[in-house]
Amino acid sequence: MKNYHEPLQFHQKTQVTSVSFEGLIIDTDASLFDWKKGDSIYDIHPFFEILSSFIEDHNGGSESYNFPCIHFEHGDDERICDVSIQIDKDISIILFDYTLKYSDLNLIAQQKNESILLSKELELKNKYLQEKEAFKNSFIANINHEIRTPLTSILGFVEVLEKTNLSFEQEELTRIIKRESKHLNSLIDDMIDISKIESGTLKVVEERFSFHTLIKGFEESYTKISEEKGLVFETKIDDNIQEYVIGDRTRVYQVLNNLLNNAFKFTEEGSVTFSISKNYQRTNKLNLNFKIEDSGFGILEENIPHLFERFTRFNHDKQISGTGLGLAIVKDLVDLLNGEIKVSSTPDKGTAFNIKLPFKFEVTKNTTQERKKKKYTLPKTKRKFRILVVEDEEITQFLIMKILISKGTFFVDIALNSEEAISYIERRTYDLVLMDLSLSKTDGFQTTHMIRKNYGDPYISEVPIIGFSGKASETARDKCLRSGMDDFIAKPFEQEELLYKITKQIAKKAAD
Template identity: 70%
Template sequence: MKSEALQFDQKIQLITVSFDGIIKETDNNLFDWKKGSSIYGIHPFFEILTHLQDDQDTKEFSFPCIHFENNGSENICDVSVKIDLSEIAIVFFDYTNKYNELNQSAQQRNESILISKELELKNKFLLEKEEFKNNFIANINHEIRTPLTSILGFVEVLEKTKLSFDQEELTRIIKRDSQHLHALIDDMVDISKIESGKLKIVEERFVFKDLIEGLNEAYAIIAEEKNISFETHIDPNIQEYILGDRMRVYQILNNLLNNAFKFTEEGKISLVITKNYQRTNKLSINFKIEDTGMGILEEHLDHIFDRFARFTENKQISGTGLGLAIVKNLVDKLNGEIKVSSEPEKGTTFNIKLPFKFEITKPAPERKKKKYFLPDTKKKFRILLVEDEETTQYLVMKILISHGSFYVDLAINGEEAIKCIERRNYDLVLMDLRMSKVDGYQATHMIRNNYGDEVISGVPIIGFTSNTQESERDKCLRSGMDDFITKPFKREDLIYIITKQIAKKAAD
């Protein structure tokens, strides 16, 4: 107990001072100040004593956190001053450690606040950067798809005319490179969806063999053109109908096969599909794509799935470097695995394992695409095309008029479209979504809600846009449109969707 009291006493020092500042008594527990010396010379703080003596009302004062030098070190003290009739009593309470701890805590708190603020700003920057990137890609997607629609559309029209051999060859090149550009745009949109977490995995029932045969037919033609061998083999034990995301599986295999054909000039390419295991209604399938192409250096294999990774100096081999990055992300999304092995000048092998489900009971046959026919009438059907791009206007009009069953009127925005339908009855409206003044959504809403005339309010409306996102289709249908077609489109797809809506309206 005595030891504890001594420790406590060592943190306090008491001195008495005369009114003229001479130290009369001191215990020197904290500071070695001599009796008889002037306190005013010790520290500037004590100059305050001359003013405190003039205060007739208050005789006791407290001053926190005063810094004093002591043999090269610094003490932080709270100081109490009491003035009586004969002298001034001053008490020093040494709180150096406590103030240092508080200061450290405050500093840590400030640093924590700064770090939190920095993370908040970084997160805000990343969100703004992501939003800018997505908006940029969406705008680029729209701006490129619009002229690309015209290029591919007019090539299809041109193919149906009488062409010389040279003209057919030039048309084929234009079509091939336009389709390649279309694929690059799709890659950019897909990687953006994947990175933003907007890519949805859809489980559907499909005929597995049909998926592979579709790939086989497409790449057999390319193999013949390049004079290389292409073989596919499917394990006969794999169920006919399986459950999974058909589109994403197709995308994975298509990207890998496209890559194999791109880097293989001679030899062969093979796609071998085998069953890994089957448990209850779960199924694991292995896809092996092997080529005899230029191969990949070992030091590049770790980066093969990086975005924009390109490991060839051959400028004749085009691409964005996004294909394999998309493949890896899609495989991960499907809870699968992908491995790659390669040897320069000998070829590359990709092995992908993907999980699926299958139905134990035999499902009903797949529904085929329903056929529709225009109503049997001698009159032509009148279409209102609402589109502000001149080349797209000309393309659609060329396709529809050459078909022989349609008249086409033109409006360049929603406002003009409203005026047109008020003057004339239409069998169908092709409505672009992005237009000045009144856009496609607004125009559709007005047509559906502002007219009591069923001929006007019930006219079939097909949304017409370069935005390929599923949300855009949903938005079109919610706004009152009957269907949706994306740019670029094939001639037969446009005719089919128009025929379908006119036939359905006539059947009502």
């Protein structure tokens, strides 16, 4: 939609409004409501909160949405409108005033029989639930970002603290802080996954990965936990299972990790056994069975049918934390992967979960070689590398500065917003830019676009840029790459991951 410097009135019962991606009104013909340029569209009516989720999912193309029968109030003016939303370079909102039409229809509806009225009521309730669901998903996405930002700082500074000279008691306290922070992060992940599953936005991503490496990771992690709790942990894997398989590694990890975590959480003595075997193999298709057995508290038979319901917890020991979402997510993910899950349990003797999951494998490729993470080193130079951090959260600024300056090979400059970032890169040459995606006014995507498109100087336009955000998803990463960034890192991040990505981009740039 173009900017309407001279508002074009399509119809006396129509209002056309142009809105920026920040939610501010750029222009409006104000033919129905006296909205003003610069007003926030979100303050005008709760309905417009749905724009947040549309903007987040926007992939750069043109998208349209239509909503009937929305009740608007502005001052003394009340109207019932159909709403058309078009998202392109900015957001176009068109209101069609059908107040009289809907009033007439309502009068007719009142004359209909009770069954028609009931049908209309159900339709309106369904519409209300859809709007409520859209608002909820938008709210969860925003809360996700707001929580992950301080959590990044907590985990980051704990890692910095761990590298200092600590007493035994201080080491124990930092270990507890780190453990509980990671637990909080996992609870956030549970909330986001439930929201994605409900909205149908959680997709299966098939990739080739080392299955044996995945299982070895579980073996190493839970062996340490078993030693801490004084339990026996045993892993059994069929030797005939292929080294590399094709499937959604992230979701498989999530299912197995949730079940193993539960097994250790509810087992005070005895053992936990993790077994993997083949169900069948045909052409390039493979079906595996995962069995996780423990000698823990067990579950009463009458409770087993409710085991996968959300917010269900049968053990009331307050020392055992959790939201009651873990097994519900496991069941949803297994269904999403076209698998099966069964459980058997005896109180005070233990529980066994059996999961069947389908995979594929490549029959023509040599899968004996394990892919390794490529190593990168900073170019040899007598000077320090200069990094620009574009971030408006003071605590995150300090954390990144602390990490980078402690290495002794970096200078760090801080820009609070897009304007400062542009000013800095015009005056200094940078080896890399760390760009927060959720900057106020002009966000990280738009700032990156300006850097890439507005300068002929390659030292500016081709500087490596890494985006970072609390919205940890493949969608965020893909949007970063499409906007011209070179990489993405999610909050909360570990020091090693941040340094690896910075080193990688500087090394790649030097090799060009």
